[in-house]
Amino acid sequence: MVTINYAQREIHCKIVYYGPGLCGKTTNLKFIYDKTSPKVKGRMISLATEAERTLFFDFLPLSLGEIKGFRTRFHLYTVPGQVFYAASRKLILKNVDGVVFVADSQVQRMEANQESLDDLKRNLREENLDIDSIPMVIQYNKRDLPNAAPTAEMSSLLNPWRRPEFLATATTGYGVFDTLKEISKLVLQNIRKGAR
Amino acid sequence: MTATLVLYDDEFRRITQVCDRLVREANARIVYVIDKNGQLLASGGDADRVDSTSLASLVAGEMAATGGLARLIGENDFSVLFHEGVKENLHISLVGGRVILVVLFDKRSSLGLVRLRVKKCAEELVQIIDVLLQRSQMPGATAQFAEITDDDIDNLFPE
Ligand SMILES: Nc1nc2c(ncn2[C@@H]2O[C@H](COP(=O)(O)OP(=O)(O)OP(=O)(O)O)[C@@H](O)[C@H]2O)c(=O)[nH]1
Numbered sequence: 484m485v486t487i488n489y490a491q492r493e494i495h496c497k498i499v500y501y502g503p504g505l506c507g508k509t510t511n512l513k514f515i516y517d518k519t520s521p522k523v524k525g526r527m528i529s530l531a532t533e534a535e536r537t538l539f540f541d542f543l544p545l546s547l548g549e550i551k552g553f554r555t556r557f558h559l560y561t562v563p564g565q566v567f568y569a570a571s572r573k574l575i576l577k578n579v580d581g582v583v584f585v586a587d588s589q590v591q592r593m594e595a596n597q598e599s600l601d602d603l604k605r606n607l608r609e610e611n612l613d614i615d616s617i618p619m620v621i622q623y624n625k626r627d628l629p630n631a632a633p634t635a636e637m638s639s640l641l642n643p644w645r646r647p648e649f650l651a652t653a654t655t656g657y658g659v660f661d662t663l664k665e666i667s668k669l670v671l672q673n674i675r676k677g678a679r
Numbered sequence: 680m681t682a683t684l685v686l687y688d689d690e691f692r693r694i695t696q697v698c699d700r701l702v703r704e705a706n707a708r709i710v711y712v713i714d715k716n717g718q719l720l721a722s723g724g725d726a727d728r729v730d731s732t733s734l735a736s737l738v739a740g741e742m743a744a745t746g747g748l749a750r751l752i753g754e755n756d757f758s759v760l761f762h763e764g765v766k767e768n769l770h771i772s773l774v775g776g777r778v779i780l781v782v783l784f785d786k787r788s789s790l791g792l793v794r795l796r797v798k799k800c801a802e803e804l805v806q807i808i809d810v811l812l813q814r815s816q817m818p819g820a821t822a823q824f825a826e827i828t829d830d831d832i833d834n835l836f837p838e
């Protein structure tokens with residue numbers, strides 16, 4: 484849910500990185516954190532297991548420039564991708580304004596990608612949000628791996644809506660900021676569309 | 680667009696007043712009012728001492744998890760959480776099902792006093808939040824964002 488704060492002249496949006504376990508959601512946030520200046524970012528919080536799997540969520544607040552005199556603040560969250568954390572994923576998704584679906588390009592993870600996308604659809608529907616209309620971009624991550632599936636194949640499987648899609652290697656940062664910029668734009672455009 | 684919450688100066692001032700008063704009456708160190716979504720709405724007391732953005736998102740996450748637990752066992756919600764530390768304590772409560780009131784206090788106060796004062800302030804907060812929610816729905820609340828241009832958006836991402 485977008486919050487417009489006239490008192491502080493700020494506008495807040497929530498962006499959630501979704502996708503199957505180990506697809507690279509946390510790595511996306513870490514790269515963004517590492518590469519943004521301290522002026523722009525707040526502290527990054529990771530609630531993770533000892534093995535560095537996300538347990539509840541990662542959180543990274545970003546403060547971008549101003550729009551119409553309002554400072555734009557984006558709160559980035561990741562969900563825990565492991566299947567059995569379903570209940571937590573649902574909680575993190577509440578009141579989301581934009582979704583980045585991170586898919587794992589490795590051929591043997593296609594089924595996991597598909598399952599995670601179905602899980603996303605279901606959870607959005609329960610929140611009365613529609614995957615057909617919510618701002619969303621798709622990221623095909625781990626392009627550096629030799630067993631990466633062809634993009635066209637992934638696209639027809641995971642992106643029937645023809646949403647903006649990006650190739651990425653989150654460990655090196657390739658595609659990470661392009662993804663972030665696009666989802667931020669879509670969220671702001673959506674605010675414009677809903678303005679009344 | 681999904682629902683938008685709009686916080687105007689009036690309500691911001693009124694919520695801040697409630698926070699300040701609660702700090703005084705409960706002998707607390709800091710009071711925060713946080714949207715269930717994890718956005719800080721207002722605070723009172725020595726709020727700058729703590730990273731309030733982090734605190735707000737963690738508290739909201741905790742409240743969400745607690746709500747999930749409650750529903751799992753057939754409760755509607757657990758409305759109060761209490762964390763006892765060596766020096767400082769946190770009293771966290773869900774107000775009007777919509778916002779979270781966080782009170783940080785030390786040995787100059789007590790759980791009993793905090794609980795009592797929170798109850799009183801909560802009623803007032805509910806009223807303010809109701810107004811805030813109504814105003815958020817009114818036409819014109821987000822009108823100026825109809826004027827956002829593509830350039831405005833591009834300018835957020837220099838390079
Ligand atoms: N080769 C390669 N490895 C990657 C890439 N992105 C992430 N990884 C690695 O994949 C592993 C899992 O990455 P995470 O970012 O923790 O995955 P996650 O999606 O947050 O996983 P969960 O928290 O379990 O949902 C780590 O060892 C990363 O270094 C990539 O683009 N290429």
Ligand SMILES: [Mg+2]
Nearest residue numbers: 508509536537
């Ligand atoms: Mg993770």
